[in-house]
Amino acid sequence: MTTESVVESVNTAGHLMIGGCDALDLVQEFQTPLVVYDIEQVRQQVRAFRQAFEEQQVNYVVSYASKAFATQAIYQVMNQEKAHIDVVSGGELYTAIQAGFPMAHVSFHGNNKSRSELELAVQEQVGVIILDNFDELDLLSSILERTEQKIAVMLRITPDITAHTHEYIQTGQADSKFGFDLPSGQAEAALKQILENPHLDFRGIHAHIGSQILAVTGFELLAHKLVELAAQWQQKFQCPIPVLNFGGGFGIRYTAEDHPLAPAKFISALVQTVKTDCQQQQLPLPEIWIEPGRSLVGPAGYNLYTVGSSKRVPGLKPYVTVDGGMGDNIRPALYQAEYTAVLAANPQAPAEETIRLAGRYCESGDILISELEFPRVHQGQIVALLATGAYGYAMASNYNRVPRPAVVFAEQGKAQVVVERESYADLNRLDRAYQNK
Numbered sequence: 486m487t488t489e490s491v492v493e494s495v496n497t498a499g500h501l502m503i504g505g506c507d508a509l510d511l512v513q514e515f516q517t518p519l520v521v522y523d524i525e526q527v528r529q530q531v532r533a534f535r536q537a538f539e540e541q542q543v544n545y546v547v548s549y550a551s552k553a554f555a556t557q558a559i560y561q562v563m564n565q566e567k568a569h570i571d572v573v574s575g576g577e578l579y580t581a582i583q584a585g586f587p588m589a590h591v592s593f594h595g596n597n598k599s600r601s602e603l604e605l606a607v608q609e610q611v612g613v614i615i616l617d618n619f620d621e622l623d624l625l626s627s628i629l630e631r632t633e634q635k636i637a638v639m640l641r642i643t644p645d646i647t648a649h650t651h652e653y654i655q656t657g658q659a660d661s662k663f664g665f666d667l668p669s670g671q672a673e674a675a676l677k678q679i680l681e682n683p684h685l686d687f688r689g690i691h692a693h694i695g696s697q698i699l700a701v702t703g704f705e706l707l708a709h710k711l712v713e714l715a716a717q718w719q720q721k722f723q724c725p726i727p728v729l730n731f732g733g734g735f736g737i738r739y740t741a742e743d744h745p746l747a748p749a750k751f752i753s754a755l756v757q758t759v760k761t762d763c764q765q766q767q768l769p770l771p772e773i774w775i776e777p778g779r780s781l782v783g784p785a786g787y788n789l790y791t792v793g794s795s796k797r798v799p800g801l802k803p804y805v806t807v808d809g810g811m812g813d814n815i816r817p818a819l820y821q822a823e824y825t826a827v828l829a830a831n832p833q834a835p836a837e838e839t840i841r842l843a844g845r846y847c848e849s850g851d852i853l854i855s856e857l858e859f860p861r862v863h864q865g866q867i868v869a870l871l872a873t874g875a876y877g878y879a880m881a882s883n884y885n886r887v888p889r890p891a892v893v894f895a896e897q898g899k900a901q902v903v904v905e906r907e908s909y910a911d912l913n914r915l916d917r918a919y920q921n922k
């Protein structure tokens with residue numbers, strides 16, 4: 486991919502700017518590898534989705550799929566922007582509690598929620614639990630019976646819509662581990678159980694078709710499917726279906742080859758389909774919920790690295806290695822995900838050669854960008870990987886016993902650490918000597 490096609494904001498010195506801060510100043514202050522978020526950009530994305538719904542004049546919820554990047558600070562930002570969140574584990578839920586996030590605005594997802602996770606969700610009275618399977622339905626029912634509590638639930642169905650994206654991030658195909666199957670009648674059987682259970686308050690139907698989706702077609706198909714199902718169920722069981730939740734999956738631009746749609750395009754196509762179908766089916770218009778993860782935080786994230794060693798062999802594409810890699814961004818190794826990078830000191834510098842931007846981890850597959858047209862770079866220069874804000878830090882590991890980077894939020898020229906850089910001592914904090922005498 487080419488750097489020329491990337492337009493990033495620069496200051497008068499020609500340096501990359503993130504959230505009004507000079508990227509080189511950020512490196513000076515916080516070192517590398519460093520994860521930086523332009524928080525205004527996050528806010529703008531949330532507002533763009535909300536605005537798109539406002540224009541359609543429907544009741545809606547934008548719920549941030551926090552698996553994309555789950556920290557107390559981002560939960561605070563989402564709350565300021567009136568977004569709900571969805572969590573998929575006790576850990577994310579605990580983080581949201583610590584952040585003071587309103588529990589009524591939390592949806593709890595997951596295909597194997599444990600007893601203790603469900604107990605925590607019930608104790609905290611999260612807004613809604615998205616039921617994924619019969620075992621969970623039984624487990625939750627037993628907890629509620631014992632505690633004599635009630636909770637709102639939605640039913641996640643497998644929509645059998647195959648999103649045009651990487652196989653590993655497809656979730657809506659018929660043979661998926663997520664959700665209740667429709668053709669076999671299992672989803673309907675689950676609904677009956679829910680409606681018969683006085684501890685469960687049925688809020689609606691959920692489905693998610695996949696991630697990094699760049700066209701509206703899948704969402705329109707999903708809208709047809711969920712409205713039809715809602716109409717059938719309402720007629721058969723006389724139950725209101727207050728909410729249709731269409732999940733997330735809205736794609737973003739990683740490279741010049743990606744052409745994502747603006748939130749307004751996705752939302753108007755989705756809402757228009759729901760409105761038309763509801764009218765045809767004589768179904769009252771439900772609340773429309775979405776769960777964007779990647780699209781809210783992805784574009785706003787930057788991974789800053791320092792160039793270390795290079796390997797240049799005549800006839801072979803050079804390896805230029807940075808001080809991070811698959812430990813802070815597993816996506817290239819895991820999904821062959823593509824990224825764009827720029828030189829922080831001069832994002833507009835013309836390309837001089839095609840390199841492989843390699844990571845520092847002991848894996849041949851630890852290549853962040855396998856074909857990057859780039860200026861000739863030297864040790865000590867700073868490279869910024871763009872659009873790393875979703876599923877980057879969130880999927881970070883301590884592979885090779887490398888501490889995870891710090892995370893900084895930059896907004897209006899001010900920068901603040903929101904996750905400290907791990908130290909070697911942090912890595913050893915949970916280790917215990919082996920007492921084998």
Ligand SMILES: Cc1ncc(COP(=O)(O)O)c(C=O)c1O
Nearest residue numbers: 550693696733734776777778779
């Ligand atoms: C149920 C559900 N909702 C929302 C998301 C968020 O997806 P994305 O980050 O692509 O918007 C996912 C992940 O794919 C998901 O499984």
Ligand SMILES: N[C@@H](CCCC[NH3+])C(=O)O
Nearest residue numbers: 654656696697816875876
């Ligand atoms: N982790 C994936 C997305 C997972 C979506 C979860 N349902 C990615 O980086 O693209």
